[in-house]
Amino acid sequence: MSRPVLEISTARFAANIRAVQERIAPSALMVVLKDDAYGHGLGWAVEAARDAGVQWYGSYDVASGIEARRVLGDTGRILAWVTSTDAEIDEALRARVDLGVGSAEYLRRIIARARHLERRARVHLKIDTGLHRNGLLPSEWESVLVEVRAAESAGELALVGIWSHLAEASDAEDDEAQRLFLEAVRVAGQTGATPDALHLTASAASWWRPELRGSVSRIGAFCYGVRSAEGPELDGIEPVARLGADVVDIVDGDAVIGIGAFDGIPSSLAGCRVGTPDGPRELRRIDATTSVVAGWTGAAVGDRVWVFGPGDQGEDSATTLAERIDTVGEEILTRLTSRVRRVVTP
Structure with a gap:
């Protein structure tokens, strides 16, 4: 995986x-x-x-x-x-x-x-x-x-x-x-x-x-790029980081992605919006090492799903996710475990 x-x-x-x-x-x-x-x-x-x-x-x-x-x-x-x-x-x-x-x-x-x-x-x-x-x-x-x-x-x-x-x-x-x-x-x-x-x-x-x-x-x-919880968007400010995981299986039309609660994603975030190659989809369930995303036409193993980020593919920001569970965007970022690779881009 x-x-x-x-x-x-x-x-x-x-x-x-x-x-x-x-x-x-x-x-x-x-x-x-x-x-x-x-x-x-x-x-x-x-x-x-x-x-x-x-x-x-x-x-x-x-x-x-x-x-x-x-x-x-x-x-x-x-x-x-x-x-x-x-x-x-x-x-x-x-x-x-x-x-x-x-x-x-x-x-x-x-x-x-x-x-x-x-x-x-x-x-x-x-x-x-x-x-x-x-x-x-x-x-x-x-x-x-x-x-x-x-x-x-x-x-x-x-x-x-x-x-x-x-x-x-x-x-x-x-x-x-x-x-x-x-x-x-x-x-x-x-x-x-x-x-x-x-x-x-x-x-x-x-x-x-x-x-x-x-x-x-x-x-x-x-x-x-982490705005205050319940606060307005900030002019000229965008999330610096985006969290992605690949599709590892297709089950009953839904996409199973290789990230879960053991990677630091709160299971209570189920129901939030994530970004896929075909736009936003619901994150239906978060298990220990995988999560289930509502499928899209042509979904395939290896496709990248963005759990949070700047919204390029319809995903919510870390702070928007945090607001769902009454916390702050910093917590969504800082609780990620060492299994999540950090990759710096120019």
Whole structure:
């Protein structure tokens, strides 16, 4: 049985990046790389984004940041924002990966490791603006800034960014989050130089709320052509990846394709629309290693069926599939197993 394939288009990725950059300018794009670049492959994503002129990369964890640095060499800026171990801090400092800091305890560990290695740490200090996904409380912001500036004076640290996450629960709550964020930036500016990298918004808010953007915008899903669940289509954005499987049998007029739940396709997606050589058809059943698609005239073993993608043959996008089962398009992509071959196209 042939293996299913995830076809990944470098040209579509580059076009999406251009569309995002035009949309958010003059804010700089930080391409987010979490979950192995949303299942597309981190090394490929970094190389393609670099060739498209991207300067900022959001790696989430240090290990991904190290891999991004391997691809980028001496170019580009990388931010790893998850709280990390001392060993990971050391790796980040050696690889010139910026660190996101959301607690005084983590800040102190970074300063201690920078002192030990005699390397200056570059940090982005996070203010909690209401999401409560770590971050310094406004009540502790000033006292932590005292420690930051002391470490800067000692040559152990450079405050290069201030950032936060939006809850994106309502416009009013996001407006209040921006107020708290800008106040934190103002207070930081009273204690020393204001960092160049100010970033509050991720994909959705960066796209739809230009007044909330900072000097940098963290955007992941949209760069890969994955729109927000229940959200509108995005001008100039197309899915970068499409998932295909070949027909392995014809049974009672229906096509049996070589992909199933063991490959990461939720069995609850039965009933969705997939693309065939003769246009869209219903995906009738998802079994362990195969699935059954409503047949078409002339269907034959070896025909390619597209489970999701940009819609060239009538298939739905990953996000449209996700909406059927109350999740997000990223999950449809990232749950695919290693049996699905990743094939990069120009």
